[in-house]
Amino acid sequence: MDTDTAPAAPRRVAQAFVALADTLVSEFDVIDFLQQLAERCVELLEVDAAGILVTDQRGHLRLMAASSEQTRLLELFQLQDEQGPCLDCFNGGVAVHCADLRGEDAVRRWPRFTAEVGHSGFAAVSALPMRLRAEVIGAMNLFRARPGAMPEQQIELAQGMADVATIGLLQERALRQSQILTERLQSALNSRVVIEQAKGVLAERHECSMDQAFAALRRHARDRNRLLTELAHAVVTRTLDPAELDHLAARLPGGSPG
Amino acid sequence: MIGGDEARVWALIAESARRRSAVISAQDACAACARALAPGGVGVSLIAGGRLEPVHVAGELGRELLEAELTSGDGPCVDAVATGGPVLVADLADAASGRRWPMFTATARAATVRAVFAFPLVSGAARLGVLVLCRDRPGGLEPGEHTDALIFADVILALLFNDQAGLSGRPLPSEALALGPEIHQAAGMVSVQLDCGIEQALVRLRAHAFAHEVALTEVAREVVERRLRFTPDVSSQG
Numbered sequence A: 001m002d003t004d005t006a007p008a009a010p011r012r013v014a015q016a017f018v019a020l021a022d023t024l025v026s027e028f029d030v031i032d033f034l035q036q037l038a039e040r041c042v043e044l045l046e047v048d049a050a051g052i053l054v055t056d057q058r059g060h061l062r063l064m065a066a067s068s069e070q071t072r073l074l075e076l077f078q079l080q081d082e083q084g085p086c087l088d089c090f091n092g093g094v095a096v097h098c099a100d101l102r103g104e105d106a107v108r109r110w111p112r113f114t115a116e117v118g119h120s121g122f123a124a125v126s127a128l129p130m131r132l133r134a135e136v137i138g139a140m141n142l143f144r145a146r147p148g149a150m151p152e153q154q155i156e157l158a159q160g161m162a163d164v165a166t167i168g169l170l171q172e173r174a175l176r177q178s179q180i181l182t183e184r185l186q187s188a189l190n191s192r193v194v195i196e197q198a199k200g201v202l203a204e205r206h207e208c209s210m211d212q213a214f215a216a217l218r219r220h221a222r223d224r225n226r227l228l229t230e231l232a233h234a235v236v237t238r239t240l241d242p243a244e245l246d247h248l249a250a251r252l253p254g255g256s257p258g
Numbered sequence B: 001m002i003g004g005d006e007a008r009v010w011a012l013i014a015e016s017a018r019r020r021s022a023v024i025s026a027q028d029a030c031a032a033c034a035r036a037l038a039p040g041g042v043g044v045s046l047i048a049g050g051r052l053e054p055v056h057v058a059g060e061l062g063r064e065l066l067e068a069e070l071t072s073g074d075g076p077c078v079d080a081v082a083t084g085g086p087v088l089v090a091d092l093a094d095a096a097s098g099r100r101w102p103m104f105t106a107t108a109r110a111a112t113v114r115a116v117f118a119f120p121l122v123s124g125a126a127r128l129g130v131l132v133l134c135r136d137r138p139g140g141l142e143p144g145e146h147t148d149a150l151i152f153a154d155v156i157l158a159l160l161f162n163d164q165a166g167l168s169g170r171p172l173p174s175e176a177l178a179l180g181p182e183i184h185q186a187a188g189m190v191s192v193q194l195d196c197g198i199e200q201a202l203v204r205l206r207a208h209a210f211a212h213e214v215a216l217t218e219v220a221r222e223v224v225e226r227r228l229r230f231t232p233d234v235s236s237q238g
Helices: A010-025 A030-045 A071-081 A085-092 A104-109 A111-120 A152-170 A178-206 A210-223 A228-236 A242-249 B004-020 B026-037 B060-072 B076-083 B095-100 B102-110 B143-164 B181-193 B198-211 B216-224
Strands: A049-055 A061-066 A096-098 A124-132 A135-144 B042-048 B051-058 B087-089 B115-123 B126-135
Touching: A010 A030, A010 A152, A030 A049, A030 A061, A030 A135, A030 A152, A030 A178, A030 A210, A030 A228, A049 A071, A049 A085, A049 A178, A061 A071, A061 A085, A061 A135, A061 A178, A071 A085, A071 A111, A071 A135, A085 A096, A085 A124, A085 A135, A104 A111, A124 A152, A135 A152, A135 A178, A152 A178, A178 A210, A178 A228, A178 A242, A178 B087, A178 B115, A178 B143, A178 B181, A210 A228, A210 A242, B004 B026, B004 B143, B026 B042, B026 B051, B026 B126, B026 B143, B042 B060, B051 B060, B051 B076, B051 B126, B060 B076, B060 B102, B060 B126, B076 B087, B076 B115, B076 B126, B095 B102, B115 B143, B115 B198, B126 B143, B126 B198, B143 B198, B181 B198, B181 B216, B198 B216
Parallel strands: none
Antiparallel strands: A049 A061, A049 A135, A096 A124, A124 A135, B042 B051, B042 B126, B087 B115, B115 B126
């Protein structure tokens, strides 16, 4: 493994982009894509957590995908709807970096956010804008356990990942009409809601945690070559084939439902 | 947390109810939406027996549009509900619309509808219906209008859930428009506990919150943390 200051090996970067591009051109599920991208960010950028937040177009930032389903982490992303580097990044349309979340500047700028971060053990953060032309649709949030500035090369790569996330989400490089932006964003937001509902169904049925449920959903979708959101929808509406449900359940710690 | 836009839209709806000297209902949201965004052309259809049935209308154009959808059986409203995302058509004269919904486009254009904006009333896999705006001139919605339309849809959805929970006329919970993922995870869990659909689960959570005078987000958290279970014979055990 490279040292903390060495950039990700070019080959690994290339492999990551090829894999993401592959997702884009084949059968595409936007939530699964963003999930994979968040996980790649952690790998390539040598950060400890990544989250992708987008605007719901009515005044709130919503978490679309995160590198880990740990509740504490998710809350840390979500509370930035009200205050934090992510919100500042989204409002200003430019990258926001903080090399030391325990420092005076950070505490003064984001008192509530820094108080929460204190519990989580993260010491530094970067937020990169997700933008297409003049339109900022969200922000990519990267947390690091150690304080210190993000190296310039990694910042460039991080912005590249944020750009890929934007294009993946909107599927359009030239947004001629804001109608398409709204259609795609809102559809993706609703897909995320379906997934949360499916997590609840599985967690209750199989007495597992939400992140175990989510991991099982993703694995099953991948193995059965099904779109993640479609699978989640079938789970929630109870239209999933019983044999398939058993297969899904087999991946969970609880095993078959009682 | 209620944002400035949400507060503004809510005030418009409340004003509409005040004029009728009535409690706030989806009809008021329709009327306020028409005044703000699409004079003469707003409608709300709800899913009933697998079809979209018009329930509220503001304006002649709205009525004609909903009838066009009913007649043709397809169109932006049907697609919006099916996909769970808005279907926004800035100009029905575009070749694309004619290809996508031949019958609907012909019928709607005959009724002088030129632009259609369908916003589904959905909450994940729960599909209740659609809010549709239409105009007799081509042209897309401005960004600010997208925001307002989405908020109107949110309010109508919340009012519909309120109605189903037997809370018609009651004020909406203050966090109704800013719910996080826990409410949906909780709904998934409750739908298994009560062996009911996801929509019903969302309704039951609201009913419980009101009955026990607890915030909806707090109820959701209790369910997700397994401190609160719903059982079929009694409404809930804490």
